[in-house]
Amino acid sequence: MRAAFVAAMLLISACEIEKVAIPVTEARLATHGVLSASASTQVVLLERTRNGSIQLIAPPFDLRDPIVTDEGVAETGAIVRLEMPGGRMLLAREDNLVSGDASGRGVYRFLLPGASLERNVPYRLSVLTRKGEALRGETAVPGGVVAPAAEPRQFDRARDTAFIQWPAASGARSYYVRIETPFGPRAFFTDSTRVRLTGDLRNVELRSLAHVFIPGFPQIVTVSAVDSNFYDWYRTHNDPLSGAGLVSRVTGGFGFFGSLVRLHFQELRVVAPQSEPVAGKFRVVGSALEVSTTPYLSLDVYVESPSARSDQPDALSGQFQKRPTFSNPGCQICGLLGNSQGGRINLYFLRDWSAADTAEVFTGEIRGDTIVGSYRGFGGVARFVRAR
């Protein structure tokens, strides 16, 4: 909140009056580590704070390389150990040693299934870098039974509210509720053991306060019992001007070493009424050749939000079906976002379900029950007709 206000005030009248080069500072060790009772292995990320010594770039995010591909400075070659409750030491292996393409730098993995984690007893992390720096942290995994994924269920955001309840977990400092959305997760902590999620829930972590539930998208809701390290690290922020505020309990660096137990796992398949002219299910039509070569077979389009101003388009969301090919792995049904105004329509076919990664853009217009347009990447004209 304060950051937003500072930004607002600066916008009002302040301006930049000086820009000077400053010295490179000391890069400190930073870690993010979680012991998860549902994970097959336990991962600790090790990196350096950004100190102005490296030109950072943001290549496409790669889950196998979550530090380097997300503007981080990986700390490689460290000795990372976990002291088990009985005193046994476990040594982590850095992913880049086995990935074959050097990806996974700074990703240290303990071959320790979550199911074998003892609850409410301390696990101690120790890190020794090649420079001889030492970092330490400690956590105790809360109690609670790991919940398997529940059967996906349909969620009409216009009328449904999800009521979620879970058993209390011993040793849990708080419960971490998280809903995946195409624009990034909406997450919050609660000390309660129940929560309700209304269909019109807004994502306060996004500047635009976008809806959390986006029609056409499968969205996972999880609830996890977390320890105090996890809770304090993610509930706090640094003040943008003083750089203080984050609660870090590791010694020898920044970051956290915490734990969680997933107590609830539910996939909601979000839908909404499709009453607007642009909304509905559409399938590709055309000549036999066209149909056999088009990369996208059908669309399921919703009006995510009607426009707030006359000069703005409606926001669209939904999903599309891809033609399965060997050269195009991944989801067969993926998310789409878009907009529509005055009969014109722009659809952004996502590579998966994240708004961060667009695979194709379709631009066209709505003619009655038909959407006609062309693909920016693939080229050619495509027609989709409303399915009856």
Added chain:
Amino acid sequence: MAHVLPLVPLTLTTLLTLFARVALLGLVPALLSAQDAATGTVSGRVSARPDTGATASASSATVSLAGRSVGALTGPDGRFVLERVPAGPATVRVRLFGYRTVERAIRVRAGDTVHVEVVLQSEAYLLSAVRTDARAVDTETFTTKPNVGTIAMGAAAMAGVPSVGEPDVVRVVQLLPGVVARNDYSTGLNVRGGEADQNLILLDGHPIHNPFHLGGLFSTFMDATVGGIELMTGAFPSRYGGRLSSVLEVHSVDEAHSGVHATADVSALAATGRLSGAFGRGRGTWSVAGRRTYADALQSIFTDNIFPYHFRDLHARAAYQLPGQARLSVTAYHGKDVLDANLAEFATDSVMTKAGGGQWAYDWGNLVVGVTLSKELGPVSSPLIGWALGDSTTIEQRVSTSGFATRLDLGDGALTQRSELSDLRFSGSLLTRGASHDRSIGYEVATNRVRYASGSAQTGTTGFDLTQRPKTGALWIDDLWRLSPRWLVEGGLRAEGLSGRDWAALSPRLSVKYLASSNVALTAGAGRVTQWMQSLAGDGALRYFDIWIASDSFIPVAAAWHYVAGVERRLDAGSVRLEGFVKQYDRVLEANWSEDPGRRGDEFFEAKGLSYGLDVFARWQPATGANGWMTYSYGVSSRWRDSVRWAPGHDRRHELDVVATWPLARYRLGAHFGLATGTPYTPITGEIVRRVYDPSRDRWGTGDPRLRLEPLGGVRNSERFPPTHRLDLDASREFLYRGATVAPYLSIVNAYGAKNVFVYLYDYSTDRPKRRAISQFPVLPSLGVRIGF
């Protein structure tokens, strides 16, 4: 002693008094000759309540009987006698330049004496500088009160000070000695090393909790409604409590003229209107004023974009002189800042999401309603309450309610945060004035309600919900003792208590003035102060408003000692004052930025602190020509906790301000120049990327497009911003147009475009790290016009 101060300094006042007596003597034969057998005597005392609010004897006031050639001037002690007044109904009229004329109906009985006590109220004028009144009152105050660390200023003295878009008394207060403003964007007051939440701000004696608009850029006080201010920067009298650093009294102006009068002030930011008048042959006054910013309306007229913010103020004031020397006054204020928008309406959002943007609602405001009933009891000679009452007695009772509330609603209830504070306060005092003692005793009881809550209606969760209902009580005594013509001693004791913490304390106050000569005085003061309302606003560069919570079993009461010593010299047309101060904090509370909302007791850190320094205040108020003041403040502040010591963000060390206004025939010119050393700040030494674990897939990172960067601070406040300097100019011209007084004005803030640093922003994302300096006010011209009918 080589130099003996005459009992009555041979000044203009004395000469006028002598002249009056001589004149009165000269009238005696005529009066005698005209004497009816049935005559009586009218005697009494006239006091003046200047803008400072402190009542003092009014010398040289003209006392006459309406329609009759009987009159006198009051003496230095404000007393007068009218003899051989024909029996029957009469009207006593009291006049003093700079004060509203008072008429009092009396009935004179043959052979009897009617006693009249009159308190004059200061009178402010639109657009015309009235400096002689302030000077006279200052002189009076100089000889009758210790007034340690106290500065009073009338509306006229503040008029012409260059304004930041909108005339603002708190901006003027920032230019007074011992007061530090963190930066251009804040009207928060850091007084003599104190934090901005340590100031008791009173509107006509009633507390107002968050008197700021737009994140502290403006105060809530409309220029047209302010009659004057009084700032007490240390060792204040025992009737004031509850804050550690200062008391700022803002007095509403009372209309002096009968009929209905109107003023309008249209500035670059807001439009202000005020209607006022007097009624009941001057017995009553009333005024209603309102203000609203209009940038939102203008934006919507000329563009498709929106500016979803405005603030508004409404101020009403009425006072009436009741029969029996009683006076009733009512002050009401309501203000609100409103920041409501659907984020979808902003054109800058991305095409993908703008239609889905959610509603943002953020509003905050104050509500104050206060009633004061005072009554002059006249001389009371019998001992009633343990000591003999003085020659005259004033009893006063106040009732007020003051509230502040803010509500933040993000995303139609997805996250709601509210802070509310309200109180119902009863206070009263009994003041007796005698030959050598002005004694007063008073009380204050209040019931308060505090609520600070956060939650989400959409998720049915509560982040935190703190409700407090503390009750407070205070009893105080004060004795202003004119020990000798040279010595003035004011001692007091304040006993306070707070429910919820079972806290009680005694706070002694003492101030002394030694008049080394008729125009030189040495002063000293000391006192203990406590504060049981604490702000969570923190020590940041911007202070949008305070979020108050009360001391309770988890939160201690803050306490400090003030020590002040100084010397003041009165000049023919001004004064020079030098004061040193030490403020020792036994306990000062610092908001914990990382507090766990789910737990109590970690809201504040308890620290100790020390502030000391020296203030120089030179003020010139000649009858004609330029007037203004110059201040130099030197201050050093430090805080420490757990063996860590730091300078608070307002530790400015050196500050020089020169303020001058030139009232010319038709023009009025004003200027302010400020020069100050930089305040401390914490350098950012790097950044950390906060990684996010995805429990649904048990992996790090989900391709979340947001990069969660957190700046990392170095040693707290270990560096200082560069010195700042700024020249502000103001010019207005007054002319008459169809019976209205029209005065357009132009203010230019930072006239020569000084590049003063507000904050530094850092970028460590490249191999050439950079620091950007963001400016304080650029050149900021603003136009306005003031119209009076």
